[in-house]
Amino acid sequence: MTVAQALRDATARLAATSDTARLDAEVLMAHALGCTRSDLLLRHMTGEVPPGFAALVERRLGHEPVAYITGSQEFYGLDLTVSPAVLIPRGDSETLIDAAREAFADATPQRVLDLGTGSGALLLAAATLWPQAEAIGIERSPDALAVATANGRRHAPHAQFIAGDWTLPNWSAALGRFDLVLANPPYVEDAADLAPSVRAHEPAQALFAGPDGLDDYRALIPQIPGLLSVCGIAMIEIGWTQTEAVIALAQAAGLTAKLHHDLGGRPRAIEMADPRNKALGKADLRD
Known part of the structure; x- marks a missing residue:
């Protein structure tokens, strides 16, 4: 399965628990890959899915906020640890x-x-x-x-x-x-x-x-x-x-x-x- 396919599958699953399912999937995938979301979309869509991605999706399915899963949140242009x-x-x-x-x-x-x-x-x-x-x-x-x-x-x-x-x-x-x-x-x-x-x-x-x-x-x-x-x-x-x-x-x-x-x-x-x-x-x- 490619990254693009995994994102589609994760988006479909997350739609039941999140109003921002596609965004959540992309942020979690970028976190699993250790890259930015822009790099994900530009350079990694045909690559292999990182092994940790599935576990991140499961956590989000349990309503855990994306910011806690990734450990960061932007505020006023600052990347903050949370x-x-x-x-x-x-x-x-x-x-x-x-x-x-x-x-x-x-x-x-x-x-x-x-x-x-x-x-x-x-x-x-x-x-x-x-x-x-x-x-x-x-x-x-x-x-x-x-x-x-x-x-x-x-x-x-x-x-x-x-x-x-x-x-x-x-x-x-x-x-x-x-x-x-x-x-x-x-x-x-x-x-x-x-x-x-x-x-x-x-x-x-x-x-x-x-x-x-x-x-x-x-x-x-x-x-x-x-x-x-x-x-x-x-x-x-x-x-x-x-x-x-x-x-x-x-x-x-x-x-x-x-x-x-x-x-x-x-x-x-x-x-x-x-x-x-x-x-x-x-x-x-x-x-």
Whole structure:
């Protein structure tokens, strides 16, 4: 059997469990061959099927995410290592970086903080945009912290990843204030109907936040004013039904709020700032 034939067969089998069956098959084949997907399509279609490919397909048939099978996921142009210890970075989360980039179009954040950094995706994207900024990622899971640290060594060696948990007293006492605070906290309702690839494989502590998905926002947002510099902003990811609730929490904490949509037009991030920062959405920092 050639690679092309194996891809057709795998696509037919995966169609029962994946909406991206052909793409999944190609990514898994490229991984088994140790080449890029482009090289696969251009140079390997008539070659022999590598012996490990069948086992990879079986794992995907069991709803294991492709990113966990291959151990990598792209985010904002960065090839990140991922494992079941961390949430798989989604393209929709790039909205936070795009919105921050717009906010700091005429300035440079000097200090950046990522709360619950997971794989390090948000912090490392920011650190590559603003390499001169001090970049700190906080993570409570030791296994996730190890993944983020490894990604940091590859993409932004100056970034710091440290243990921290915003639900504990005095967790931020020694951190100081930041021009940009990023966070993609857990925001899924405990009883949400999730795909098996998500509920059965991705870390629950990075997904679920109580019956209404707001528990972590309630704990985190009141602490944001104490983390922001005078002209700082926070960019917080939300679920698409949570706009009003999260904006209300921001306003209760004395913060102004601005909504950003993802490329699909869904509510995706809330930008927060001290009301004294008159240029919400257009940060005014001194380099």
